[in-house]
Amino acid sequence: MRKDGAATREKILNAAQGLILDRGYVGMTVDHVLDKVGITKGAFFHHFKTKDDLARALLTRYAEHDERIYRETRERAEKLSDDPLQQVLLFVGLFQEMFDALTEPYPGCLFASYVYELQQFDEDTRALIGSSFTKWRELLKEKFEAVARKYPPRLEVDAASLADAFTVVLEGAFITSKAINDPKVVSEQLRHFRNYVELLFRPRAAV
Amino acid sequence: MRKDGAATREKILNAAQGLILDRGYVGMTVDHVLDKVGITKGAFFHHFKTKDDLARALLTRYAEHDERIYRETRERAEKLSDDPLQQVLLFVGLFQEMFDALTEPYPGCLFASYVYELQQFDEDTRALIGSSFTKWRELLKEKFEAVARKYPPRLEVDAASLADAFTVVLEGAFITSKAINDPKVVSEQLRHFRNYVELLFRPRAAV
DNA sequence: TTTAAAACAGACCAACTAGTCGGTGCGGAA
DNA sequence: TTCCGCACCGACTAGTTGGTCTGTTTTAAA
Numbered sequence: 415m416r417k418d419g420a421a422t423r424e425k426i427l428n429a430a431q432g433l434i435l436d437r438g439y440v441g442m443t444v445d446h447v448l449d450k451v452g453i454t455k456g457a458f459f460h461h462f463k464t465k466d467d468l469a470r471a472l473l474t475r476y477a478e479h480d481e482r483i484y485r486e487t488r489e490r491a492e493k494l495s496d497d498p499l500q501q502v503l504l505f506v507g508l509f510q511e512m513f514d515a516l517t518e519p520y521p522g523c524l525f526a527s528y529v530y531e532l533q534q535f536d537e538d539t540r541a542l543i544g545s546s547f548t549k550w551r552e553l554l555k556e557k558f559e560a561v562a563r564k565y566p567p568r569l570e571v572d573a574a575s576l577a578d579a580f581t582v583v584l585e586g587a588f589i590t591s592k593a594i595n596d597p598k599v600v601s602e603q604l605r606h607f608r609n610y611v612e613l614l615f616r617p618r619a620a621v
Numbered sequence: 622m623r624k625d626g627a628a629t630r631e632k633i634l635n636a637a638q639g640l641i642l643d644r645g646y647v648g649m650t651v652d653h654v655l656d657k658v659g660i661t662k663g664a665f666f667h668h669f670k671t672k673d674d675l676a677r678a679l680l681t682r683y684a685e686h687d688e689r690i691y692r693e694t695r696e697r698a699e700k701l702s703d704d705p706l707q708q709v710l711l712f713v714g715l716f717q718e719m720f721d722a723l724t725e726p727y728p729g730c731l732f733a734s735y736v737y738e739l740q741q742f743d744e745d746t747r748a749l750i751g752s753s754f755t756k757w758r759e760l761l762k763e764k765f766e767a768v769a770r771k772y773p774p775r776l777e778v779d780a781a782s783l784a785d786a787f788t789v790v791l792e793g794a795f796i797t798s799k800a801i802n803d804p805k806v807v808s809e810q811l812r813h814f815r816n817y818v819e820l821l822f823r824p825r826a827a828v
Numbered sequence: 829t830t831t832a833a834a835a836c837a838g839a840c841c842a843a844c845t846a847g848t849c850g851g852t853g854c855g856g857a858a
Numbered sequence: 859t860t861c862c863g864c865a866c867c868g869a870c871t872a873g874t875t876g877g878t879c880t881g882t883t884t885t886a887a888a
Contacts, residue, residue: 419835438738440648444876455877457836465876526796527737530729531645547800569816575809578797582810586793589733590785593754602782603789609776610813613820626865651846662847663867672846 423461425451427472435522439469439531469528470539476524477546484553498560499615505557506580506608513600519591520600526585551577565615576611583607630668632658634679642729646676646738676735677746683731684753691760705767706822712764713787713815720807726798727807733792758784772822783818790814 429450433442444458444465462468491504513520525543528535554577562573583603591599636657640649651665651672669675698711720727732750735742761784769780790810798806 422835435737436740438645438647438741440645441738441741443874445874454837456838456879456881459877460835463877522737525800526733529796529799530642530734530737531648532799533643534645534648544801547797568820571813571816572809575806576813578806579810579813582793582797582806583789584793585796586789586791589736589792589796590754590789592736592739593732594751599782599785599789602779603786606778606783606786606817609778609821610817613775614816629865650844652844661867662869663849663851664865666847667865670847 419461422451422453422457426453426458426461426468427475430468431472431476431524432521434472434524434527438527439534466536469535470542473524473528473539473542477542480546481549481553484550488553488557497564498557499565499611502554502557502561502611503608505554506604506611509584510601510604510608513604514598516597516600519595519597520588522588522592523585526588547578547581550581553577554580561611561615565617567614569614571614579610580607626668629658629660629664633660633665633668633675634682637675638679638683638731639728641679641731641734645734646741673743676742677749680731680735680746680749684749687753688756688760691757695760695764704771705764706772706818709761709764709768709818710815712761713811713818716791717808717811717815720811721805723804723807726802726804727795729795729799730792733795754785754788757788760784761787768818768822772824774821776821778821786817787814 426447429447430442433446433450436442437446444455448454448458462471487508488501488505490508491501494504495501525546528539528543532540551574555573558573558576562571583606584600587600587603590603591597633654636654637649640653640657643649644653651662655661655665669678694715695708695712697715698708701711702708732753735746735750739747758781762780765780765783769778790813791807794807794810797810798804
């Protein structure tokens with residue numbers, strides 16, 4: 415397997431993603447990628463028409479990967495318990511587990527990186543970012559609605575914004591974790607979100 | 622007052638900040654700033670030695686502004702109530718008020734922008750980012766410790782990470798707000814943080 | 829073995845980048 | 859009035875950027 419186009423393409427994507435999270439999209443140059451992967455201009459532009467083309471491919475791949483993680487984790491939680499509240503708490507707990515294993519700060523979220531350079535991207539790319547956020551929301555929203563039906567919340571809350579809160583905590587924790595260079599931040603903050611859900615819905619007797 | 626150097630300097634800083642939040646630091650070029658302010662290269666490099674010099678000045682100004690807001694809001698809350706729990710709830714509520722008034726998404730946090738291009742900046746600048754985050758933490762941490770002394774929390778929590786949670790919610794909400802282009806996200810998410818604090822500390826009888 | 833396409837090499841280019849430098853005009857001190 | 863210095867101008871430069879182009883190697887089918 416001397417010349418494997420698909421493998422080279424993957425290497426380019428992986429290298430570019432790391433570089434973008436470290437230096438931003440504009441700050442990541444094509445030459446940086448070439449150095450990191452060990453290829454030349456010809457190879458790069460054989461696989462990607464333009465740098466923007468790479469940006470789109472990268473975001474699409476990231477979105478698919480993210481959605482799979484969300485969906486699989488939700489399914490795992492649903493298998494572990496029949497109770498919607500327990501399912502949500504397990505869902506958050508499973509994410510906590512993942513981020514607890516980190517020994518250095520999570521490199522960051524590609525969406526967040528793009529959001530802070532939003533004007534560099536075309537309308538399609540920006541739409542993809544927005545639709546990913548709303549997709550995550552929908553994935554958790556129905557879960558929270560089921561929880562609220564079974565356990566009346568102690569305070570009035572909106573299922574959609576509560577679903578958003580999970581993403582919000584993740585995004586905020588990524589930034590804070592990188593800023594103070596502390597890998598523990600993400601799981602600590604997820605713990606707070608878990609606490610919130612618990613306090614909001616868990617019936618008195620069970621506490 | 623024909624030629625006011627200080628005013629021009631401010632105009633440069635303001636224009637650059639807006640451009641950076643839209644396009645990232647590398648994506649903001651000196652020429653963009655010149656266009657926006659209506660000056661020339663000579664004027665720009667008269668006020669700032671290099672582009673990096675502008676980046677540092679901008680971050681310093683932003684850090685001072687942020688700290689002032691945090692501190693003044695805390696002091697306002699402290700004047701409005703003697704009870705530490707009420708003070709925290711008021712603190713969050715006052716922020717909610719500010720962000721509730723927005724008609725378009727908050728342009729973003731300069732620290733977060735820099736964090737997603739971290740490798741572009743020197744050690745000093747990165748240290749300034751880290752120290753700002755810990756400063757915000759300290760500012761709220763003592764408050765939460767006072768709350769916890771008076772009202773035993775329903776779940777065991779660490780004051781430092783709870784203080785971080787406020788910043789985390791803000792940072793995460795900024796990104797989500799921009800991503801889905803919805804200015805209401807920030808105040809909604811602050812509401813959840815307020816709920817959390819309330820559920821965590823407020824005694825049963827008062828709920 | 830032939831052959832056509834895919835995978836890659838690397839010299840080259842136009843546009844853009846941050847930064848320089850000699851010069852200009854104006855306001856106030858002497 | 860002279861003179862000095864701050865604020866500003868804008869042509870210029872050296873280096874970098876994304877992207878092109880021509881040519882070479884590899885792969886697998888015919």
